[in-house]
Amino acid sequence: MPNRRILSLWFPRLGAERLIRMERGTFDAPLAVLRDTGQMQVICSLSEQAEREGLTLGQPLRDAQAMCPHLITRLRNVQSEQGFMKVLTRWAGKYSPWVAAAEEDALVLDVTGSTHLFGGEEGVLAQVGEDCVDLQLTVRAGLADTLGAAWALARFGAQPGVAHRSGDDIDQEAPATRARAAKRRHWTRGGTAPPAVGGTAEVGRIAVPGQTRGALAPLPVAALRLEGDTQAELARLGLRRIGDLTGQPRAGLARRFGKGLVLRLDQALGAVPEPVNPAPPETFYAVRMSLPDPIGLEEDVAAAVDKVLGPLCARLKKKSKGLRVVRLQVFRTDQTMQSVEVGLARATDDPERVRPLLRMKLTDIDAGFGIDMLRLEAVRVETLHARHTAGHLEARQAAEKRLSQGQALEDLIGRIGARVGLEQITRCHPASSHIPEKTAQVLHAAWSEPWEQTWPEGVLKRPLLLWRPEPVHAPEVPRLPEVFRWRGRDLAVADARGPERIAPEWWLDEPEWRSGVRDYWRVTCANGERLWLYFAHGGQMSAGWFCQGSFA
Numbered sequence: 001m002p003n004r005r006i007l008s009l010w011f012p013r014l015g016a017e018r019l020i021r022m023e024r025g026t027f028d029a030p031l032a033v034l035r036d037t038g039q040m041q042v043i044c045s046l047s048e049q050a051e052r053e054g055l056t057l058g059q060p061l062r063d064a065q066a067m068c069p070h071l072i073t074r075l076r077n078v079q080s081e082q083g084f085m086k087v088l089t090r091w092a093g094k095y096s097p098w099v100a101a102a103e104e105d106a107l108v109l110d111v112t113g114s115t116h117l118f119g120g121e122e123g124v125l126a127q128v129g130e131d132c133v134d135l136q137l138t139v140r141a142g143l144a145d146t147l148g149a150a151w152a153l154a155r156f157g158a159q160p161g162v163a164h165r166s167g168d169d170i171d172q173e174a175p176a177t178r179a180r181a182a183k184r185r186h187w188t189r190g191g192t193a194p195p196a197v198g199g200t201a202e203v204g205r206i207a208v209p210g211q212t213r214g215a216l217a218p219l220p221v222a223a224l225r226l227e228g229d230t231q232a233e234l235a236r237l238g239l240r241r242i243g244d245l246t247g248q249p250r251a252g253l254a255r256r257f258g259k260g261l262v263l264r265l266d267q268a269l270g271a272v273p274e275p276v277n278p279a280p281p282e283t284f285y286a287v288r289m290s291l292p293d294p295i296g297l298e299e300d301v302a303a304a305v306d307k308v309l310g311p312l313c314a315r316l317k318k319k320s321k322g323l324r325v326v327r328l329q330v331f332r333t334d335q336t337m338q339s340v341e342v343g344l345a346r347a348t349d350d351p352e353r354v355r356p357l358l359r360m361k362l363t364d365i366d367a368g369f370g371i372d373m374l375r376l377e378a379v380r381v382e383t384l385h386a387r388h389t390a391g392h393l394e395a396r397q398a399a400e401k402r403l404s405q406g407q408a409l410e411d412l413i414g415r416i417g418a419r420v421g422l423e424q425i426t427r428c429h430p431a432s433s434h435i436p437e438k439t440a441q442v443l444h445a446a447w448s449e450p451w452e453q454t455w456p457e458g459v460l461k462r463p464l465l466l467w468r469p470e471p472v473h474a475p476e477v478p479r480l481p482e483v484f485r486w487r488g489r490d491l492a493v494a495d496a497r498g499p500e501r502i503a504p505e506w507w508l509d510e511p512e513w514r515s516g517v518r519d520y521w522r523v524t525c526a527n528g529e530r531l532w533l534y535f536a537h538g539g540q541m542s543a544g545w546f547c548q549g550s551f552a
Contacts, residue, residue, distance in 0.1 A: 003209040005121070006276065007109040008142045008150035009092065009128065014105040015045030018084050019074055021136050022335065031072045034061055044076055048138070077337055079329070089279070091131070095124060098278050106154075108147055110276040121206055144207040147276060148268030149216055152223030152242075157205035213269060217243030224264040230257055242268070285321070285378035287312045294333050294370025298362050301330070301371065305358055308376045313351045316378060322347030323354055325380040330365055331373040340364050343422045345413035345446040347382035353411055357418045413445050422446040434502060435513070436462055436548065461500075461522075463532045463549030469512065472545040478535050480521055486531075486547050495524040499535075515541040522551065 011017075015033040030050035034041040041061040053068040065071055085101050092099045095118070098110035111124060118124045125141050132139040142153030207215035216223065219242050221234050234257070239245055245253065245265060254262045266272040287308040295301060305328065316322060324347045329339040340361040348354065413425055428440040429451050439462055473485035480499075483492050498521035504513035515536035523531045532549035 003112075003145055004110070005112045005115065005209070006144060006147045006150040007095070007111045007124065007128075008102070008147070008154040009107045009109070010140045010142075010154045011088075011105045011137055012140060013045060013047060013138045014084070015076060015081055016047040016050070017137050018081060019335070020047065027072055029070045029072050030055070030068055031074070032061075032064060033076050034073050035076050041073075041075075075336060077335070079337065079339070091135075095128070098276050100276050100278050102147075102151070106151075108150070108276050111143075125206070142205050142207075144215065145209060145212050146268055146270045147274045148225065148264065149207055149212045149270075151225065152216060152219050152268060153205040153207060156219045156223040213246060216268060217241065217246065221245065224261070224268055226261060226264060230261055233257065285312065285316055285319075285381060286375060287315075288373065288375045290373045291371070294372045296367035296370050301362055301365065301367070301374070302359055304374050305362075305376065306355065308374060309351045309355060309358070312376050312378065313349050313354070316381060317349040320384050321378075321381040322349045322384040323378050324382050325378075326354060326358070327377045327379045328358060328361070328365075329375040329377065330367070330371045331375070332368045333370045333372050334368060336368070338365055341379065342418050343414070343446065345410040345417065345422070347384060349384060353414070357414055360415070360418045409450070417446060427451075433505075435505060435510075436466060436502070437512075463530075464552045466549045469534075469546040469548045472533060472547050474545040476542075476544050478519060478537070480523070480533075480535075481545070484533075484545065491529070491531075492526040493523055494526045497522040502534075515543070 016031050019031065019033065020027055027047070030053050031047040032043045032050050032055060033045035035044040043055060043057055043059045043061070043064055046055055046057065050068065050071065053071075055064050055068060055071070061073065081104065085104070085107075088107060089099050089101055092107050092109055096109040096111045096114050100108045102108040111121075115121045115124050118127050121143055125143065128139065128141055140154045140157075142150040142155075142157055144150040144153055205215075220240060221242060221244075222231055223242060224245075226234075234240070234245075239248075242265075245261075246269070250262055253265075263272060267274045289304055289308050291304065295304070312326075313323070323344060325341060325343045327339055327341045329337055331337050340358075342354075342357040342361055344354070344357070413422070417425055423444060425445040426442045427445045427448060427450065428442055429448070431438055431441045433439060470486065474481040474483075480493065480496055483490060485491070499519035500521075501517060501519050503517050504510060515538060517537045518534040519537070520532060520534040523533050525531065530551035531547055532551065533545060533547050535545050536543050538544075
């Protein structure tokens, strides 16, 4: 069986080069992509020109502008970058069916048994470099027996002062992947070559099968994917290279630096398996609409939403699917995007039930300088089961009535949920317990069914409002007082019903029920308040009167 071979592709300038691809010829100055941390904006991606100016990742925007006054900046669009990575994942499928997006800017391919189709491992890296030149992307590649080793070679295989060969290995480096110019097939008939517009395959490092340890030995310990604190502690002890760690006792490393260091080292050397798990193919239900002229009025956006909502629901209906969560994305002319989401209490493929929820969210959208494209996506869908009615006419009418009433309630829950959130809407179901706090269980209304059976009789006698027991100033005797003081007020008893004795659950230790057996009274006060009082006979706590609820 051939050795397992893993190819790691890292795109260090993905965010900036994605924008350069979209706006070719616009960025004739250094470009920086910014990330908003809440307190300031920091750089998360740089173009090659910006790197030459001395700018670094994580640098605050103010410092960067002081170093490079002519710097061009753009805010990061996370969803667009994720979509671009999915495109690159499909592109990488030409080299191997096992492709996984390991990070936000990196891909991992299991190329075991497929390199001969491209002329060997050097041919694979050469083809990857040519493709990335055409795509105007900078890529750094590493090929090794393990995922950890390939990751390390892609990111640290070309650091200054790091040897590219170890031992008798003379084929580790693949010079063919250092392509820095566009392919010539576009200008072979004469004329001048087109200018280079970005995109380089800077490094392609190959570790010969079985020589992983020697290939990783000269690399820094950061190539093991360690935390920053662990790297700093290793540096203080003089352990700066991976080769310095391979000869150390494992027990001592684990005892001092934790099991994470030993795990990463074993994964890189192949002692611990680290498979490549390709993402399953995704099924997207989305409709996009490009506008000839930018729009900004709420009525125009609502009209555009109506045009894309119908086709989306029709597509879902063909697949027997229903919308549960739908997302509206609006793309503005300044290359930024804003999105809103709405959830439904019950999955549906009826656009009339989704349209009012989306209209309620349009007020949250800022059109900016104008919207030139909309995208409506079904984020979460559920299977819709066909309802079959059979029997007499009365049974059919009852079923239709029950169905229409259920839809009305679900639409109401969806409308309220669009304002306050579906998680804030709850309903109660009876529970099998005689303890007042446990007679009902609270469920989310959007993800539960209404209780259709008869409620237990004991539950109906409970007050509408329940709270933690509050002390009542009254004589500590089990006889209901005529006058008592509660919440700083003197109240007189006009009517009372009871007592109802409730004992604690002896098999559970409830802190609130350490007062022992309780005698509950339904008390109507002279001022009209209806309270739920009880006398605690005392157990681990002292006896006395308490108030726990109020009737409607």
